Structures are given as C-alpha cells and as structure tokens.
Amino acid sequence: MTKAADRLLDAIEEKKNPSVVGLDPRIGLIPEHIKEEAAREGDMPFETVHNALVKFNHAIIDAVKDVVPAVKPQMAFYEQYGSWGVKAMESTISYARARGLVVIEDAKRNDIGSTAKAYADGHLGTVETADKTSVTAMGADFITVNPYLGTDGIKPFLDACKEHHRGIFVLTKTSNPSSGEIQDVLTTDGIPVYELVASLVNGWGEELMGTYGYSSVGAVVGATYPREAERLRELMPNTIFLVPGYGAQGGTAEDVMPCFDPQGRGAVVNSSRGIIFAYQREAYRHEYGPEGFAEAARAAASNMRDDLLAALEKSGKLPKGW
Amino acid sequence: MTKAADRLLDAIEEKKNPSVVGLDPRIGLIPEHIKEEAAREGDMPFETVHNALVKFNHAIIDAVKDVVPAVKPQMAFYEQYGSWGVKAMESTISYARARGLVVIEDAKRNDIGSTAKAYADGHLGTVETADKTSVTAMGADFITVNPYLGTDGIKPFLDACKEHHRGIFVLTKTSNPSSGEIQDVLTTDGIPVYELVASLVNGWGEELMGTYGYSSVGAVVGATYPREAERLRELMPNTIFLVPGYGAQGGTAEDVMPCFDPQGRGAVVNSSRGIIFAYQREAYRHEYGPEGFAEAARAAASNMRDDLLAALEKSGKLPKGW
Numbered sequence: 001m002t003k004a005a006d007r008l009l010d011a012i013e014e015k016k017n018p019s020v021v022g023l024d025p026r027i028g029l030i031p032e033h034i035k036e037e038a039a040r041e042g043d044m045p046f047e048t049v050h051n052a053l054v055k056f057n058h059a060i061i062d063a064v065k066d067v068v069p070a071v072k073p074q075m076a077f078y079e080q081y082g083s084w085g086v087k088a089m090e091s092t093i094s095y096a097r098a099r100g101l102v103v104i105e106d107a108k109r110n111d112i113g114s115t116a117k118a119y120a121d122g123h124l125g126t127v128e129t130a131d132k133t134s135v136t137a138m139g140a141d142f143i144t145v146n147p148y149l150g151t152d153g154i155k156p157f158l159d160a161c162k163e164h165h166r167g168i169f170v171l172t173k174t175s176n177p178s179s180g181e182i183q184d185v186l187t188t189d190g191i192p193v194y195e196l197v198a199s200l201v202n203g204w205g206e207e208l209m210g211t212y213g214y215s216s217v218g219a220v221v222g223a224t225y226p227r228e229a230e231r232l233r234e235l236m237p238n239t240i241f242l243v244p245g246y247g248a249q250g251g252t253a254e255d256v257m258p259c260f261d262p263q264g265r266g267a268v269v270n271s272s273r274g275i276i277f278a279y280q281r282e283a284y285r286h287e288y289g290p291e292g293f294a295e296a297a298r299a300a301a302s303n304m305r306d307d308l309l310a311a312l313e314k315s316g317k318l319p320k321g322w
Numbered sequence: 323m324t325k326a327a328d329r330l331l332d333a334i335e336e337k338k339n340p341s342v343v344g345l346d347p348r349i350g351l352i353p354e355h356i357k358e359e360a361a362r363e364g365d366m367p368f369e370t371v372h373n374a375l376v377k378f379n380h381a382i383i384d385a386v387k388d389v390v391p392a393v394k395p396q397m398a399f400y401e402q403y404g405s406w407g408v409k410a411m412e413s414t415i416s417y418a419r420a421r422g423l424v425v426i427e428d429a430k431r432n433d434i435g436s437t438a439k440a441y442a443d444g445h446l447g448t449v450e451t452a453d454k455t456s457v458t459a460m461g462a463d464f465i466t467v468n469p470y471l472g473t474d475g476i477k478p479f480l481d482a483c484k485e486h487h488r489g490i491f492v493l494t495k496t497s498n499p500s501s502g503e504i505q506d507v508l509t510t511d512g513i514p515v516y517e518l519v520a521s522l523v524n525g526w527g528e529e530l531m532g533t534y535g536y537s538s539v540g541a542v543v544g545a546t547y548p549r550e551a552e553r554l555r556e557l558m559p560n561t562i563f564l565v566p567g568y569g570a571q572g573g574t575a576e577d578v579m580p581c582f583d584p585q586g587r588g589a590v591v592n593s594s595r596g597i598i599f600a601y602q603r604e605a606y607r608h609e610y611g612p613e614g615f616a617e618a619a620r621a622a623a624s625n626m627r628d629d630l631l632a633a634l635e636k637s638g639k640l641p642k643g644w
Contacts, residue, residue, distance in 0.1 A: 024437070026436075027450060027451065027452055028450060028454075035452045038452060039452060039453070045451035045452070045453070045455065045457050046451065046457070046459070048451065048452045048453075049451055049452055052452055074433075074437055076431075076433055076437045076438070076440035076441045076444070077437070077440050079408070079440075079441065079444055080440040080441065080443055080444030080445075080449050080459060081444065081449060081459055082408060082409075082412050082444065082459040082460055083405045083406070083408040083409035083411075083412060084405070085444075085459075086401070086404060086405040086408045087404075087405035089405075090404050090405060108431075108432050108433055108468075109398075109430075110430050110432075110468055111396075111398055111430055112496065112497075112498040113498065114348075115346070115396055115398045115399070116398070118398040118399050118401075118402040119398045119401070119402065121402055122398070122401055122402030122403065122404065122407075123402075127402050127403060128349060128350060129349065129367035129368065129370065129371055130349055130352075130357045130360060130361060130367070130370045130371055130374055131361070131367070131370075132350075133367065135367050135368070137368075137402060137403055137404040137407075138404055146430075146432055146468050146470050147470070147504060148468050148469070148470045148493060148496075148504055148505070149493070149496050149498060149500070149501060149504075150498065150500030150501055150502065150503035150504055150505070151500040151503060152498040152499060152500040152501070153498070153500075171470060171471070174434065174470075174471050175434075176434040176435065176471060176472070176474040176475070177474060178471070178472030178473040178474040178475075179471060179472055179474070180472065181472035181473060181522065182469060182470055182471075182472055182515065182518065182519065182522075183470070183472070185509045185510075185511075185515065185518060186509060186510045187507045187508060187509055187510070188507075188508045188509070188510060193504065193507065193515065196504065196507060197504065200503065200504075
C-alpha cells in the first residue's frame with residue numbers, strides 16, 4: 001500500500017482538483033423524502049437518524065466521487081447521535097473508500113500514551129477483540145488531531161500511521177475568530193504558538209515522507225488567515241495543508257492560494273455545507289429541488305474546483321497538465 | 323436540578339472521598355470468565371467486546387458505588403471498537419448515573435461553532451431527531467475539553483452546561499512528560515501558556531458558579547506537576563481540579579495535595595488501571611483472583627480514599643467532619 005500522503009496527492013492529480021467535500025450532515029437540513037424513507041425502515045429515533053445520514057451520504061458520495069479526491073466526515077455530526085451515529089460514520093467511511101475516495105476523518109482527537117494508542121488503533125489501525133484477533137474499526141485514511149498535549153499525544157498516531165500507511169492532520173492555525181487566543185500568543189522565542197506547533201509538526205512528519213516530498217503528517221491551516229498561511233507554507237515545506245474556512249466561513253479561493261506551493265501542490269481545501277446542502281442555496285435552488293440534492297452537490301463541487309483552478313492559474317500556480 | 327459543580331461536590335461530601343474511578347477497560351485485561359460469558363451472548367467480534375465491557379463495568383460500578391462519588395469513563399477505550407464500543411459507553415454512563423454516581427466523560431473534545439455545539443448537545447444535552455423531538459444521546463454530567471481553539475470552541479459547551487446543568491473540565495496542565503512542549507512555553511506576558519489557559523478558564527466559569535463557590539467549568543491539572551498545581555490553585559480559586567496521574571503514572575497522594583484548597587476541597591483525583599485492574603496487582607492478586615475483580619476494585623478504591631484522607635490530614639486540610 002502506498003503512503004497516505006501519496007494516496008491523497010495521487011488522487012488530487014487524478015481528479016485535477018485540490019478540494020475535499022466535508023460530510024457534515026444535519027438532520028434538519030436533509031431533504032424530507034430521505035427522512036421519510038429512513039423512518040419507514042427504522043423503529044427507534046436514532047435508528048431513523050442513522051438511516052437518513054447513510055442514505056444522504058451515500059447519494060452525495062456517488063454524486064461527487066469522480067469530481068473530488070477526498071471526503072472529510074466530521075465526527076461531531078455523527079457522534080452526537082451516540083452509537084447509531086457512529087454506525088453511520090462507519091458506513092460512510094467504508095462506502096467512500098470502496099469508491100476510491102480518500103477519507104479524512106475530522107475528529108480532532110487527543111490524549112496520551114495507551115489512551116492515544118486506543119484512538120489511533122481504532123481510527124487508523126486495527127484493534128484486538130476478545131479472542132485476540134485484529135479487526136479494523138473505523139478505517140479512515142487520515143484523522144485530525146490536537147497538539148496541546150505535546151509529542152506524547154502524537155507518537156501513538158505516528159506509530160499507527162507507519163504500520164498501516166495512514167496519516168494525520170495536526171491543528172496548527174485554525175480558521176475560527178478566537179483561534180488567536182492561544183495559537184497567536186507570542187512566546188519569548190519571538191514566535192507565536194502556531195509557529196512552535198509548526199516546528200513540532202515538521203519533526204513528527206520526518207519519518208513519514210512520501211514520494212512527492214510531502215509527509216503523511218499534515219497541518220490544519222485556516223483559509224481565513226492568509227498571511228499566517230503564507231508564513232506557515234515557508235516554515236513547513238513538506239507538510240500538506242488541510243484548509244477549512246473556504247465558503248461558509250468567509251475564505252475565498254484567493255485567500256487559500258498561500259497554502260499551495262509554487263507548483264500548486266501541497267494543500268487540500270475543504271467545503272462542507274456549501275457543497276452538501278447546495279440544493280438550498282440561492283444559486284442552485286431553482287435548478288435542483290430537494291429531490292436533486294445530490295446533483296446540486298455535484299454541481300457545487302465542480303464549481304468549487306473551477307473556482308480554485310482559476311485562482312491557481314491567476315496566481316501562476318496551476319499544475320502543469322491540469 | 324442542581325448545578326453540576328454542586329452535584330459533584332455534594333457527592334464528594336456524602337462519600338467523604340475526593341476521588342474518581344477511571345473506567346478504562348482493556349479487553350486483554352478483562353477476566354476470562356467475563357469474556358466467555360460475553361462470547362456466549364454475542365455473534366460478532368465487536369458485539370462480544372461490547373458485552374464484555376458492559377458486564378465488566380457494571381460489576382465495577384456496583385462494587386464501588388458507595389465508596390466513590392464519581393466515575394470517569396475514557397471514551398478512547400470504547401470508541402476504538404466503533405459503534406459497538408460507543409454503545410457500551412452509553413450503557414456505562416446510564417448505569418452509573420442511575421446508581422447515583424456523577425459521570426465525567428473523558429473525551430477531550432474540541433471543535434468550533436456548530437460543530438462544537440453538536441459535541442456539546444450529544445454529550446451533555448439533547449439532540450433533535452428526524453421528527454424534531456429532543457432526545458438525550460450520551461447524557462454525561464461532565465466532559466473534558468481541549469482549549470487550543472479558544473473561546474469559539476468552548477462557548478457551545480458553556481451553553482449546554484447552562485441549559486442542562488452540566489459541566490466541563492478544560493485541559494490546562496496535563497500529567498504527561500511532554501505536556502510542557504506547548505503548555506509550559508513562556509509568553510511575552512511573562513507567564514506560561516497553561517497560566518494563560520487558566521485565566522481563560524476563570525472567565526469561562528464565571529456564569530456557572532455553584533453554591534460551594536466552585537464553577538461547573540473545571541480544569542484538568544496533572545498530579546505529576548505539584549509545583550504548577552500549587553500556582554494554578556492560587557490562580558483559579560473557583561475552579562474544581564480533575565487530577566489525573568495518581569498511581570500508575572507516578573503521582574502520590576502527597577503530590578496532589580496542592581490541588582486542594584485549604585479546606586481540603588476543590589479537587590477530585592482519578593485512578594483508572596490501579597483500581598479496575600487491581601485484581602492483577604501484587605497487593606490484591608492473592609486475596610482476590612480474577613473471579614473477585616470487582617471486590618478487588620472496591621478494596622483498591624477504599625485504599626486510595628484512605629491514602630488521600632491521610633495525606634489531607636497530614637497537610638492540615640482534612641475537611642471538618644470527615
């Protein structure tokens with residue numbers, strides 16, 4: 001199996017598209033006809049939610065699978081429904097991977113020692129069952145992690161990445177307004193905390209370098225902070241950036257350009273609501289009703305790709321042959 | 323319903339015991355007879371694991387319920403088995419709460435905006451199902467959270483805490499060797515990052531103050547750093563400390579004394595492996611075999627309480643009437 005960084009970068013080359021669709025389903029926004037079907041097949045409230053999430057996600061995945069290289073299910077939107085929600089996550093991950101999509105599980109997990117190992121094994125590797133056989137639980141390609149606990153919290157994930165050819169994205173500079181409260185604080189070394197995290201990420205990634213010169217240890221860098229992203233791109237030449245904040249959070253295609261290297265590589269830009277619930281947006285509502293939600297998502301994903309490619313071209317970074 | 327901080331401090335008073343049992347089950351350490359029973363009742367590997375975790379935890383809860391005020395299930399040890407594991411977590415939480423124990427879910431969750439709200443609603447509040455009814459998913463009293471994203475990541479948890487009388491513990495200074503890589507870094511304000519987090523925690527807790535003068539917004543402060551704990555106790559006079567690192571990680575009863583206020587209140591000390599797998603420890607193995615694992619846990623929990631009370635007495639902090 002190729003390294004996770006290479007699988008992601010290969011998929012980006014193949015689709016000629018450095019973007020990822022965030023699978024953040026909200027039951028209130030899922031079309032009524034899906035919920036009605038789901039209710040006919042489930043008895044309990046959470047079972048019905050599970051059915052609706054699965055039907056919705058599978059349709060979205062089928063619609064976007066030849067447009068985008070990857071999907072990013074956000075664990076919170078599944079886990080909030082407890083075990084039934086996590087079951088929908090499992091189904092989503094395996095359905096997407098079986099259709100050739102790279103799966104980035106956005107879970108921002110963090111803990112230490114044997115506890116971090118349990119997270120790493122469960123999400124990226126295999127776990128031992130009662131009769132001592134090894135079984136895959138979640139089976140994602142990548143998971144997002146939080147660095148606040150230091151190397152003790154990351155090492156078990158690195159071990160799982162090495163053994164199972166998986167990857168992580170480490171929260172570095174996040175897209176939200178208050179991210180600076182801790183991340184921007186200046187240290188006595190003259191650098192902000194997020195630059196300190198960047199240097200840790202560089203170190204963590206050294207042993208997971210792929211053939212493109214990028215490591216399977218990536219960084220989360222928000223689209224809403226282009227100046228910081230530019231600096232981080234310099235500081236982390238071997239790190240793939242997972243870029244949230246495009247679209248609904250206000251980041252534009254131009255804002256994310258500093259996340260790419262001069263050859264237009266090394267970044268993958270996420271959009272969630274703007275794609276999966278495109279059928280409710282002014283620009284898509286009239287052409288695609290609720291029945292056409294998946295086609296609307298496909299159109300929105302194609303438009304996002306075109307938007308990014310136009311910005312890459314304008315900034316002189318469009319990869320050769322795209 | 324009383325505030326979460328008051329429920330926890332009431333329970334500590336009632337049991338005269340400021341400790342919590344960490345429910346961190348490892349399938350490899352669960353006694354064989356439990357696993358055999360579990361296998362007879364389950365067809366699939368993860369179903370058997372679920373059955374074993376539930377049987378084991380229920381027995382431990384029954385054995386310690388009149389000794390300790392609270393339990394702390396660590397989500398990683400459930401989630402690693404996917405939806406079946408999370409189902410075991412749900413069962414553990416509701417079984418413990420029905421027996422009067424306060425439940426602190428150790429999940430270290432973190433995200434922003436509507437995503438953080440999904441975590442908060444799912445773990446502490448209620449979520450809306452397909453037919454728009456509100457249902458409780460996990461139903462914990464407290465959850466641990468990570469502060470790296472700043473106030474945006476905490477606010478949705480505070481809202482759930484207010485509405486549903488729940489609480490959070492914010493990672494501040496963790497017990498692991500590498501916690502200093504980010505947490506101890508000196509800022510240009512002359513304080514380390516963990517003190518900056520302490521001041522954020524103080525602010526987040528202001529609107530959730532209980533009758534003991536402690537807030538439902540607590541802090542995680544490791545037993546392995548007594549000097550830092552002493553300073554944090556001064557800086558956070560209204561914050562309950564959840565203290566990991568006692569026992570297996572090397573922290574002693576003496577080490578955790580700085581986490582308590584002069585009246586011996588305001589801290590709750592965790593031990594996991596040392597209690598739930600006491601039946602394998604030298605000190606308990608001979609009296610309690612695998613069949614007596616629950617009684618061994620009870621004995622170990624009582625010994626931990628006595629150890630803490632002796633240290634409180636020695637440091638002149640034993641609460642009156644204990």
